[in-house]
Amino acid sequence: MLEKVVKKREFTLLVLLVSFTLIISLRSPRFLSIGNFRDILDDTALLAMVAMGQFMVILIGGIDLSVGAGVALTGMSVALLHQYHPEIPIFAIVLLAILIGFSLGSFNGILVSLFRVPPIIVTLGTMGIYRGFVFVVSKGAWVSAHEMSDAFKNLPRGGFLGVSNLLFVTILCVIIFAIFLGYTRAGRELYAVGGNETASRYVGINLKKTKYLAFMLTGGLCGLAGLLWVARYASAQSDTALGFNLQTIAACVVGGVSFFGGSGTVLGVALGALFLGIVNNALTQLRISPFWQMGLQGLIVLVAVIINTIMEKRT
Amino acid sequence: MRSTEKMPIWRILMQWEAILFFMLVTVIVVNSKLSPYFLDLNNILRTTFNFMEKGIIVLPMMFIIISRDIDISVAGIIALSSCFMGLASQHLGAGTPALIFIGLLTGLSAGIFNGLIITKIGIPAIAVTLAGLFLFRGIAYVILGDMAVTTYPESFAYLGQGCIGNTRIPFELVLFIILAIIFGIVLHKTTYGLNLFAIGNNSTAARFFGINVNRIRFLNFALIGLLSGLASVLLTSRIGSTRPNIATGWELEIITITVLGGVYIFGGAGNILGVVIAIFMVGLARFGMSLINVPGIVMNIAMGFLLIIAILLPDSLRELQRKILTKQQQR
Numbered sequence: 001m002l003e004k005v006v007k008k009r010e011f012t013l014l015v016l017l018v019s020f021t022l023i024i025s026l027r028s029p030r031f032l033s034i035g036n037f038r039d040i041l042d043d044t045a046l047l048a049m050v051a052m053g054q055f056m057v058i059l060i061g062g063i064d065l066s067v068g069a070g071v072a073l074t075g076m077s078v079a080l081l082h083q084y085h086p087e088i089p090i091f092a093i094v095l096l097a098i099l100i101g102f103s104l105g106s107f108n109g110i111l112v113s114l115f116r117v118p119p120i121i122v123t124l125g126t127m128g129i130y131r132g133f134v135f136v137v138s139k140g141a142w143v144s145a146h147e148m149s150d151a152f153k154n155l156p157r158g159g160f161l162g163v164s165n166l167l168f169v170t171i172l173c174v175i176i177f178a179i180f181l182g183y184t185r186a187g188r189e190l191y192a193v194g195g196n197e198t199a200s201r202y203v204g205i206n207l208k209k210t211k212y213l214a215f216m217l218t219g220g221l222c223g224l225a226g227l228l229w230v231a232r233y234a235s236a237q238s239d240t241a242l243g244f245n246l247q248t249i250a251a252c253v254v255g256g257v258s259f260f261g262g263s264g265t266v267l268g269v270a271l272g273a274l275f276l277g278i279v280n281n282a283l284t285q286l287r288i289s290p291f292w293q294m295g296l297q298g299l300i301v302l303v304a305v306i307i308n309t310i311m312e313k314r315t
Numbered sequence: 316m317r318s319t320e321k322m323p324i325w326r327i328l329m330q331w332e333a334i335l336f337f338m339l340v341t342v343i344v345v346n347s348k349l350s351p352y353f354l355d356l357n358n359i360l361r362t363t364f365n366f367m368e369k370g371i372i373v374l375p376m377m378f379i380i381i382s383r384d385i386d387i388s389v390a391g392i393i394a395l396s397s398c399f400m401g402l403a404s405q406h407l408g409a410g411t412p413a414l415i416f417i418g419l420l421t422g423l424s425a426g427i428f429n430g431l432i433i434t435k436i437g438i439p440a441i442a443v444t445l446a447g448l449f450l451f452r453g454i455a456y457v458i459l460g461d462m463a464v465t466t467y468p469e470s471f472a473y474l475g476q477g478c479i480g481n482t483r484i485p486f487e488l489v490l491f492i493i494l495a496i497i498f499g500i501v502l503h504k505t506t507y508g509l510n511l512f513a514i515g516n517n518s519t520a521a522r523f524f525g526i527n528v529n530r531i532r533f534l535n536f537a538l539i540g541l542l543s544g545l546a547s548v549l550l551t552s553r554i555g556s557t558r559p560n561i562a563t564g565w566e567l568e569i570i571t572i573t574v575l576g577g578v579y580i581f582g583g584a585g586n587i588l589g590v591v592i593a594i595f596m597v598g599l600a601r602f603g604m605s606l607i608n609v610p611g612i613v614m615n616i617a618m619g620f621l622l623i624i625a626i627l628l629p630d631s632l633r634e635l636q637r638k639i640l641t642k643q644q645q646r
Contacts, residue, residue: 063441063445111623115626115627115630117580117623117626117627118580118581120385120441121570121574121580121622121623121626122623124387124566124567124570124619124622125567125571125618125619125620125622125623126619126623127567127619128564128567128615128616128618128619128622129615129616129619129620131612131615132612132613132614132615132616132619133616134612135610135612135613136613136616140610238612243449246445246446246448246449249445253442259438259439259441259442260439289457289460291456291457291460291461291559292453292456292457293453294449294452294453294456295449295450295452295453295454295456295457296453297449297453298446298447298448298449298450298451298452298453299446299450299453301442301445301446301449302432302443302446302447302450305438305442305443305446306432306436306438309436309437309438310436313437
C-alpha cells in the first residue's frame with residue numbers, strides 16, 4: 001500500500017514541492033509567510049482552472065493552443081459589455097462568460113470531431129482568429145480599472161474565511177472535474193478514447209461526441225477563467241494571457257499527463273499548476289529577472305516530457 | 316491509378332494547384348485595384364522582401380509535414396540565432412562571414428537538439444518543438460532582456476536588402492528560387508524524397524522496407540533548424556536589428572502556407588509547385604492587407620481561417636470529384 005502511494009506521480013510532486021519550498025525559504029524568509037502563500041494560491045487558481053481544460057484535450061490525444069486567446073477574448077468581451085452596460089447583473093455576466101467560452105470551445109470541437117481536422121492545426125488557427133478578434137472588438141483599446149465597477153472587480157477578490165472567491169471557484173471546479181473524469185461514464189470515455197481510439201470505437205463509444213465534449217468543456221473553463229482574469233487584474237487588453245498556452249501544457253506534463261493521451265489525473269494537474277505557481281513566485285522572491293520566466297517554462301516542459309516518456313517506457 | 320488519357324478540362328481546373336493559381340491571380344488583381352503602383356515590376360520584386368524568409372522555412376516544413384511531423388519552434392530558432400549574431404557583432408565585432416556562420420550554426424544546433432530528443436527518446440514532435448519555441452526564445456530574452464542590438468556591419472545589410480548586381484532582383488528572391496529548385500528535386504527525384512512520402516503514408520511499413528525512419532526524421536529537423544538559421548540571418552540583415560521578440564508568431568503563417576500549398580496534414584502527400592504558389596499568394600495577400608492598413612494581429616484572423624479552410628477545402632473537392640465521376644460512370 002505504502003509502496004503504491006510512494007510510486008504515484010502526485011506523491012513525487014508533493015515531495016518535490018515541499019523540498020522546493022524549504023530551499024527557497026532559506027534564501028528568502030518572506031516566501032514562507034501566509035500572505036505570500038495566499039498570493040501563490042490565487043495566482044495558481046486561474047492556471048489550474050484552464051490547465052484542467054487543457055488536460056481533457058491532451059487526454060483524448062489532442063492539444064489546445066487556443067486557450068490563451070480564448071481567455072483573452074472572453075475576458076475582453078465581458079469587460080466591454082460591463083463597461084457599456086453596467087446595469088447587467090454580475091451573475092448574468094458570469095453565465096455569459098461561460099457561454100462565450102462554450103461557443104469558442106465548440107468551434108474547435110466541431111472542426112476536430114465533425115471535420116476531422118487535427119487539433120494542433122485547428123487550435124493553431126483559432127489561436128490567431130480569437131486573438132485577432134480581441135483586437136477587433138476592443139479596437140486595440142484597453143478596459144482598465146476605473147471602467148469597471150467595484151462589484152465586478154470584487155468578484156474574484158472577495159471571499160470568506162480568508163479564502164478568495166477565485167480560489168473557492170477553482171477548488172470547486174477541481175472537485176467537479178475530478179468526479180466527472182473519475183466516476184462518470186462520459187468522463188471515463190475520455191480516458192478510453194485517448195488510450196485506444198480504435199478499441200473505444202469497437203466498444204461503442206461515440207468518438208465524435210467525446211472529442212467535441214472535451215473541447216467544449218475546455219472552452220467553458222477558459223470562459224470562466226477569462227472573466228475572473230480581467231476582474232482580478234482589473235484590466236483587459238489585447239495581449240491578456242499571452243503565453244498562457246505553454247503554462248497550461250506545462251502544468252499538465254509536470255502533473256504526469258502523457259502526451260500520448262489516455263492518462264493523468266485532475267489532482268496531478270492541479271499540483272502541476274501549483275508547482276509552476278511556486279516557481280514563478282520564487283523567481284520574484286529571489287529577485288531573478290522576469291526575462292527568465294519564458295525560457296524556464298520551456299525547459300520545465302521539456303524535462304517533464306522527457307521524464308514522463310522514460311517512465312512510461314519502463315512500465 | 317493515374318490514367319494516360321487526356322484529362323477533362325474540369326478535372327484540371329479542380330486540381331489544387333490550379334485553384335491556388337487562381338487565388339494568386341485574384342490577390343494580384345485585388346492588390347492592383349487597391350494601389351495603382353502595385354503592378355509595377357520593380358514594386359512586385361520589392362514586396363518579395365517581405366516574405367522570402369518565411370518562404371525559406373516553408374521548404375523544409377514541407378519535408379517535415381509530408382513525413383507526418385510538425386515543428387512549431389522555428390520562430391524561436393530565428394530569435395536565438397539572431398540573438399547570438401547580435402552578441403557576436405556587439406561584443407566581438409564579428410564581420411559578415413562570421414555572422415552568417417554563427418547564425419547558421421545556431422539554427423543547425425537548435426534543429427539537432429530538437430531532432431535528437433524527438434528521435435532518440437521518442438517524444439512527439441509537437442511536445443518537443445512547443446517547448447523548444449519557448450526555450451529558444453526564452454534564452455534570447457535572458458541574454459538580451461529589453462535591449463536591442465543594432466550594431467551590424469554595413470556589408471551585412473546586403474544579404475537582406477541587396478539586389479543582384481545592377482538589377483532590381485533581390486538577393487533573397489534569387490536565394491529562395493535556388494533553394495526551391497533544390498528542395499523540389501530532392502522531394503520529387505531522389506530516394507530521400509520518396510522515403511519522406513513513404514514515412515508519411517505509413518511509417519511502420521516504411522521501417523519494414525528498410526528505411527531508417529528516425530535518421531530521416533532527425534535530418535529533417537536538423538535541416539529546418541539550419542534553414543531557420545538562414546532565415547534569421549536574412550531577417551536580421553533586412554531589419555538591421557535584433558530584439559528577443561523578433562519573428563513572433565511566424566509558426567502560424569509558415570504552417571498555414573505549407574498546408575495551403577497542398578501538403579497533406581496527415582503526411583504522405585504534397586508537391587513543390589503548390590507550396591511555391593502558396594508562398595507568393597499568402598505573401599502578396601498580406602502585402603495587400605498592409606496597403607489598406609490592416610494591423611498584423613487582425614491579419615492573423617485571415618491566416619487562421621485560411622489554415623482551416625486549406626484543410627477543409629481539398630477534402631470537399633475530392634468528395635465532389637468522386638461524385639461527378641461516379642455519375643458519369645453510371646451514364
